[in-house]
Amino acid sequence: GAGVSQSPSNKVTEKGKDxxxxxxxxxGHTALYWYRQSLGQGLEFxxxxxxxxxxxxxxxxxxxxxxERTGGSVSTLTIQRTQQEDSAVYLCASSFAGxxxxxxxxxxxxxxx
Amino acid sequence: xxxxxQDPGPFNVPEGATVAFNCTYSNSASQxxxxxxxxxxxxxxLLMSVYSSGNEDGRFTAQLNRASQYISLLxxxxxxxxxxxxxxxxxxxxGTALIFGKGTTLSVSS
Numbered sequence: 001g002a003g004v005s006q007s008p009s010n011k012v013t014e015k016g017k018d019x020x021x022x023x024x025x026x027x028g029h030t031a032l033y034w035y036r037q038s039l040g041q042g043l044e045f046x047x048x049x050x051x052x053x054x055x056x057x058x059x060x061x062x063x064x065x066x067x068e069r070t071g072g073s074v075s076t077l078t079i080q081r082t083q084q085e086d087s088a089v090y091l092c093a094s095s096f097a098g099x100x101x102x103x104x105x106x107x108x109x110x111x112x113x
Numbered sequence: 114x115x116x117x118x119q120d121p122g123p124f125n126v127p128e129g130a131t132v133a134f135n136c137t138y139s140n141s142a143s144q145x146x147x148x149x150x151x152x153x154x155x156x157x158x159l160l161m162s163v164y165s166s167g168n169e170d171g172r173f174t175a176q177l178n179r180a181s182q183y184i185s186l187l188x189x190x191x192x193x194x195x196x197x198x199x200x201x202x203x204x205x206x207x208g209t210a211l212i213f214g215k216g217t218t219l220s221v222s223s
Contacts, residue, residue: 033210033211035213041215042200042213042214042215042216043157043200043213045210045211045212045213048209048210056209056210058210059210091156091157100145100147100204100211101147101159101162102159102211103159104156104157104158105156106155106156107156
C-alpha cells in the first residue's frame with residue numbers, strides 16, 4: 001500500500017520568506033508527527049497530532065513554526081520568516097492510534113539561502 | 114539532557130562479523146522501544162520493536178534491560194547491506210512523542 005508522502009521533496013527559499021510543507025499520512029493512521037533532522041544530527045521532535053485531540057506542540061522551536069491537520073488526514077507545517085538555521089530535512093511520520101510504531105515519509109529538504 | 118544516548122561509532126566490521134549496539138534512556142516511564150535504520154540521505158525505517166522478553170528477527174536480536182534502562186541490538190553474520198545508521202528509540206505513555214537517539218553508524222566491509 002501507499003506509504004507516507006511528503007511534498008515538495010526539495011525546497012530552496014530566501015531568508016525571510018514563508019514556506020509550507022505537506023504530509024499525507026498512511027490511510028487509516030490517526031497519529032501524525034513532524035520531526036526535523038539537521039545534517040549529521042538526530043531527529044528533533046516538532047509536533048504530534050492524535051485524532052481530534054489537541055496537538056502536542058512542545059517541540060516547536062519558535063512561534064514562527066506552526067502546523068495544522070485538516071480532516072484528520074493531511075498535515076501542513078508552516079515556517080514563517082525563514083532563517084538559515086531552519087535549513088534541515090523535515091520528516092513526517094504516521095502511526096495507528098494503538099501502536100507506537102511510526103512510519104516515515106521521504107522528507108522535505110529545506111534550504112534557506 | 115540527553116534522553117536517549119548512543120555511541121555514535123562508527124563501528125567498522127568485516128562481513129560475517131557479529132556486532133552489538135547499546136543505548137541508554139533516561140526516562141524511567143518509557144514503555145515503548147524500537148530500533149530504526151537510516152540509510153544516508155534517506156528516511157528512518159522501522160527495523161524492529163523491542164519487547165521486555167527480548168525478540169529476534171532473523172539475524173537481528175533486540176533486548177531490553179529495564180533495571181539498567183538500556184536497550185541493545187545484536188546483528189549476526191553482518192552483510193554489506195547492513196551498513197547504515199541505527200537509531201534507538203524510546204517512548205513514554207501513548208500520546209507522547211517518541212524520543213530518538215542520534216544513532217550509531219555501522220560500516221560493513223568485504
